[in-house]
Amino acid sequence: MQFALHYTCNTNYYKIIYFHMNTTRDIINISLPKEMAQEVRKEAKSGGYSVSEYVRYILREWKKENLARELRAEREQFVKGKGKVISSLKSLR
16 A cells, blocks of 8 residues: 555544655656657546556556466466476475
């Protein structure tokens, strides 16, 4: 969770306090062809994202797809009899 929200209601005012839970961030600037930059902005807007949120979303999806691809390849190797059956976690060492 990125933010925790504390909300207090009084008859005269509302008090909202945000706590940033993850303070380590890096800023990365990238160069894109004009058409690609326009497409990124358009897709971000249509999805209700900021450009940064959209790029983070795309990167998370890319990582998930890479993991799924690796798992499929490992499964294929196992089906071909090239996997290793272990009896305990100590066998992994």
